[in-house]
Structures are given as structure tokens and as C-alpha cells.
Amino acid sequence: xxxxxxxxxxxxxxxxxxxxxxxxxxxxxxxxxxxxxxxxxxxxxxxxxxxxxxxxxxxxxxxxxxxxxxxxxxxxxxxxxxxxxxxxxxxxxxxxxxxxxxxxxxxxxxxxxxxxxxxxxxxxxxxxxxxxxxxxxxxxxxxxxxxxxxxxxxxxxxxxxxxxxxxxxxxxxxxxxxxxxxxxxxxxxxxxxxxxxxxxxxxxxxxxxxxxxxxxxxxxxxxxxxxxxxxxxxxxxxxxx
Numbered sequence: 390x391x392x393x394x395x396x397x398x399x400x401x402x403x404x405x406x407x408x409x410x411x412x413x414x415x416x417x418x419x420x421x422x423x424x425x426x427x428x429x430x431x432x433x434x435x436x437x438x439x440x441x442x443x444x445x446x447x448x449x450x451x452x453x454x455x456x457x458x459x460x461x462x463x464x465x466x467x468x469x470x471x472x473x474x475x476x477x478x479x480x481x482x483x484x485x486x487x488x489x490x491x492x493x494x495x496x497x498x499x500x501x502x503x504x505x506x507x508x509x510x511x512x513x514x515x516x517x518x519x520x521x522x523x524x525x526x527x528x529x530x531x532x533x534x535x536x537x538x539x540x541x542x543x544x545x546x547x548x549x550x551x552x553x554x555x556x557x558x559x560x561x562x563x564x565x566x567x568x569x570x571x572x573x574x575x576x577x578x579x580x581x582x583x584x585x586x587x588x589x590x591x592x593x594x595x596x597x598x599x600x601x602x603x604x605x606x607x608x609x610x611x612x613x614x615x616x617x618x619x620x621x622x623x624x625x626x627x628x629x630x
């Protein structure tokens with residue numbers, strides 16, 4: 390039986406994302422977004438042709454870029470409204486199967502279908518990490534992987550962003566504080582998955598990362614040892630038995 394606390398959380402998240410279309414969630418093919426997808430694909434060893442489920446696909450901000458990697462992508466999101474927007478943005482260019490569901494209670498027809506379950510800036514919106522990783526475990530084929538790109542809660546600029554960005558709220562994005570390596574790894578283990586080491590990267594906000602030469606400068610800054618603990622992006626991953 391569904392936990393009423395999770396139902397309340399999910400309804401709150403749907404309101405947060407559905408009431409007003411958030412410009413920062415719209416699909417785009419910028420260097421900033423492409424680097425996120427490339428880093429996740431490399432971390433999870435995603436290969437062209439593999440069947441991949443993107444959890445929290447939203448309006449397709451990263452979905453189309455994953456498909457452009459040659460992956461057989463499917464999308465899952467709580468919100469049918471966001472999935473309809475994704476279809477609109479796809480404009481017939483992509484044939485991506487979409488599923489409106491909570492990953493903790495995904496349709497049985499999806500079980501053991503995927504080589505990888507991934508997400509980008511999704512985990513911190515989920516209601517219960519252990520329950521959700523248990524749901525992902527059921528979706529993976531033997532030997533499959535999970536991989537998620539998330540904000541680093543040790544980077545103070547995220548809290549500034551929540552405070553000053555129109556449309557962002559603590560109730561909507563405050564789950565960032567739970568994106569700590571030890572907590573996420575514990576939830577993965579409880580779900581029967583085998584965690585991998587966390588990788589952190591990035592430095593610049595989008596306008597600087599998208600500038601000419603921005604990526605090269607950013608990669609040099611990433612190598613500075615004192616900055617490594619607070620680099621803004623972190624990759625979490627695990628392996629299915």
C-alpha cells in the first residue's frame with residue numbers, strides 16, 4: 390500500500406514543476422548540458438544501443454542529449470504534464486517511450502528491462518532514497534548500473550541560487566542537503582546495489598561554461614586540490630549483482 394507521506398511529497402513536487410514552465414528545464418544542446426551527459430555516460434560506461442531509463446526526465450532537458458549518444462532511451466517522470474511538454478519539444482524528431490510513474494512503484498512491465506537507470510538532478514527530488522533505489526534495482530538487468538548526477542551540498546552557491554532564482558524554493562529543491570556520499574551509498578546498499586566511488590567536477594555557472602574556452606579553464610580549476618570537495622557536480626553510481 391502506498392505511504393501517504395510519499396503521496397503528499399509527490400503531489401508537492403508535481404505542483405512545483407507543473408504550475409509554471411521553468412525556463413531552466415527546457416531542452417537545449419549547450420556545452421554546459423552536453424558535458425553533464427558526457428560525464429554521466431563515461432562514468433556509467435554507457436554504450437550505444439544500450440537500453441537506458443532516465444528517471445525524472447521532465448521536459449527532456451537531458452533526454453534528447455542521451456538519445457544523441459546512441460542510447461535506446463526511455464523516460465520516466467511523476468508528471469504527465471511534463472511528459473507532454475517533452476513530446477512537444479521532441480517535435481517528432483525522437484521516438485522515446487515515456488512512462489508516468491513513481492520509480493519506487495514503476496509498472497511491472499518495466500522490470501529487468503534496462504542496462505542502466507540514470508538521472509540528472511533527480512535524486513534530491515525523490516521522497517525516499519532507499520525505496521526508490523529498490524524500485525530501480527527491480528528495473529535493472531543482471532549486471533546493470535545506476536548513475537546519477539547531483540548537486541554537491543558542500544557548494545554554497547546552490548543555496549544562493551535557491552534564494553535568488555525566481556521559481557526555486559526550499560521546499561522544491563531543499564533535498565540537495567541529503568546528497569551526501571555516505572547517505573546515498575547507504576541507500577544503495579540497502580536496496581541491494583553495490584556503490585561506486587563518487588566523482589566531482591565542474592566549476593562555472595552556465596554562462597561561463599558555455600563561453601569560448603570555458604571548458605578548458607574549468608578543467609584546470611577542477612585539478613586544484615583545495616577546490617575538489619566543493620566542486621558543484623557529483624556523480625553517484627552503483628552496480629547490480
